[in-house]
Amino acid sequence: MSGILNSVTDMFVNxxxxxxxxxxxxxxxxxxxxLMYLAIVKKYEPLLLLPIAIGAxxxxxPSRGFYEGGWGIEGMFTPTAGLFYYISQGIHLELFPPxxxxxxxxxxxxGPLIANPRTLILGGGAQFGVFITMFCAVAFGGFTLGEAASIGIIGGADGPTSIFTANKLAPHLIGPIAVAAYTYMALVPLIQPPIMRAMTTAKERVIRMKSLRKVSxxxxxxxxxxxxxxxxxxVPDASALIIMLMTGNIFKEAGVVERLVKTAQNELMNIVTIFLGTSVGLTMSADIFLQPKxxxxxAMGVVAFGFSTFAGLLLAKIMNWCSPKNPVNPLIGSAGVSAVPMAARVSQVEGAKYDPQNFLLMHAMGPxxxxxIGTAICAGYMISRLA
Incomplete structure (x- = not known):
């Protein structure tokens, strides 16, 4: 009897x-x-943070036939190729980010960027955080140049670009980098305002900018x-991101392919978001994620966001010193991080605290x-030099 019981127990366990x-x-x-709590309760980037949490x-x-490996009845991990093994190839084959x-x-x-081209400088200034973080990661974190470059892109507040760069330069760090990028994107309303207030004066925060002209x-x-x-x-190495970004925009502005625009904005975007998020989560296995790195x-993600915000604000102030007759509200400088449109909304909300009738949203959309664009170019440059 005990032998049968032991056999049944062994079969159940193994x-x-x-x-x-x-x-x-x-x-x-x-x-x-x-991560689920942050996505569901706090509503921090839920469209991507929740799939990432589920994938993680x-x-x-312990599973079988789900991803790249599974546990056999002998308790041994054996390689298999399950559903999400193939879906996750969308990251490794560089399909999802583009x-x-x-x-x-x-x-x-x-339109706002075209109407006020000088705001392009503010978007470029935010890339300062990318390179500062890259330097810090190498100098103080012991990361390789490829790893440091991938970490630095977090400062651009662009999740897909972070994943695209990490896949090229540090594929073993895709999980931590993606989680940091999307978490800090969601925390933009918490991270940026203290820096914005510290970097600007009360007089600067109420500057009203000229109305933007209509763009044809x-x-x-x-x-x-x-x-x-x-x-x-x-930057040829950024071509996949830039071409797809501008293709979608040309579809939108042409006004003759509404079905394609709606598909790109909704069905296609939603499907790829599900697969991208869960695939990123699947890179977060314990043996990879639970490391000091x-x-x-x-920690480097905070540095990246902080310096990007600081540089955008500083550039806006420098622009005002150079052109005092046509000033920009420095608060829009923080919108240079490419968390679209959240960073622009933060500029609007922060400005409205000091002047409720000052509408900065469209001006902030320029940077x-x-x-x-700037983050994609930085990523392409780094890939061309380090891959």
Missing amino acids: GTGFSAISGPMIVMWLVSIV LAVNI IIFLGVGAMTDF KLERITFAVMVMVVCVLV TLMII NVSGV
Whole structure:
């Protein structure tokens, strides 16, 4: 009788995943729960943070036929190729980030940037945080140049670009980098305002900018085509992101392919977002994520955002010193990080605290969308030099 009982017990234990559960896996379950809390309760980037949390939970549960490996009845980990193994190839084959950029382009209005071209400088200034963080990661964190470059892109507040760069230069760090990028994107309303208040005076915060002129359809389409051509020629390694971004925008501005625009903005964007988020989460296995480097990456993310915000604000102040007769409200300088349109909304909300009738949103969209282009160019440059 005892032999039968032992046989049944052995079959139950070895035939299920219970015997393969480890302490690090349980820690990752708690990490997943925290991410779910941030997404569901705090509503921090829920469209991507929630799929990431679910993917992180799934990859840390002993399974079979789900991802790249599974636990056999002998309790041994054996390689398999399950559903999400193939879906996650969208990251490794560099499909998901460019498709996300197609949707972003279809939802982006470059009109404010075209109407006030000098705000392009503010978007470029925010890339300062990318390079400062890269330097700090090498000098103080012991990261390689490729790893440091991937971490630095977090400062651009652009999740897809961070993933795209990490896949090229530090694929083993995709999980921590993506989580840091999207978490800090969600925390923009908390991170930026203290820096904005510290960097500006009460007089500067109430500066009212001139109304933007109306931008024609021809100007919008010409701008998208020119940016596509010039950026790809200058930084060929950013071509996948830039071409898809401008393709989506040309679809939007043309006004003759509404079905394609709606698909790019909604169905396609939503499907790829689900797969991208869960695929990123699946890179967060305990043996990879629970490393000292992960905590350093999260810390470097704060540095990246802080310096990007600081540089955008400082450049706006310098522009005012150089052109006092046509000042910009320095608060829009913080929108140079490419968290579209959240960073622009933060500029609007912060400005409205001091002058409720001052509408900065459309002015802030100029540096905001230029930050998207700038971060993609930075990523392409780093990939060309380090890959």
